[in-house]
Amino acid sequence: MTSSSSGTDLRRWVRDVPDFPKPGILFRDLTPLMRDPEGWQETVRQLSAVAEALQPDLIVGIESRGFIVGTSLSTALGLGFVPVRKPGKLPGAVHGIDYSLEYGTDRLEIHADGFEDNPRVLIVDDLLATGGTAAACAELVTLAGGRLCGFSFVVELADLQGRSKLPDDVPVESLILY
Numbered sequence: 760m761t762s763s764s765s766g767t768d769l770r771r772w773v774r775d776v777p778d779f780p781k782p783g784i785l786f787r788d789l790t791p792l793m794r795d796p797e798g799w800q801e802t803v804r805q806l807s808a809v810a811e812a813l814q815p816d817l818i819v820g821i822e823s824r825g826f827i828v829g830t831s832l833s834t835a836l837g838l839g840f841v842p843v844r845k846p847g848k849l850p851g852a853v854h855g856i857d858y859s860l861e862y863g864t865d866r867l868e869i870h871a872d873g874f875e876d877n878p879r880v881l882i883v884d885d886l887l888a889t890g891g892t893a894a895a896c897a898e899l900v901t902l903a904g905g906r907l908c909g910f911s912f913v914v915e916l917a918d919l920q921g922r923s924k925l926p927d928d929v930p931v932e933s934l935i936l937y
Contacts, residue, residue, distance in 0.1 A: 816878035858895035890921025
């Protein structure tokens with residue numbers, strides 16, 4: 760799915776920043792999209808259409824921009840929101856997953872009691888790049904007792920092939936493909 764096939768093209772609000780955070784990288788900056796009420800409302804409308812087709816019971820957002828996307832979507836749909844955080848940020852019992860990054864490893868955690876009654880879960884984030892973080896989040900959802908019904912991203916950097924790290928049997932929808 761791309762924004763041009765489902766409504767207003769969201770690319771007009773995405774700013775390209777060359778050589779950030781280091782030379783040779785073209786950074787896709789979503790802050791102009793988030794700052795513009797029309798752009799952000801259209802983003803949430805398009806994400807809502809994706810979510811309604813997947814019928815989640817809960818929205819999971821990945822720290823930190825996934826919190827912005829996820830809480831906006833969960834509010835629009837009248838669903839609950841569950842955060843996936845970096846280590847040591849959640850009180851109480853947690854499940855954790857260590858995962859590989861391009862240079863090293865990282866860890867994500869989720870509340871151990873976050874998914875009562877085996878809910879259908881939609882994972883959302885602002886960006887799908889290499890896929891490691893989203894794949895780790897999917898493992899956490901399953902470990903905590905959720906049933907993964909899909910992934911939804913505002914932007915996907917298709918050349919980085921992050922989609923290939925996600926479960927084959929779970930829908931992946933991105934509003935903008937680069």
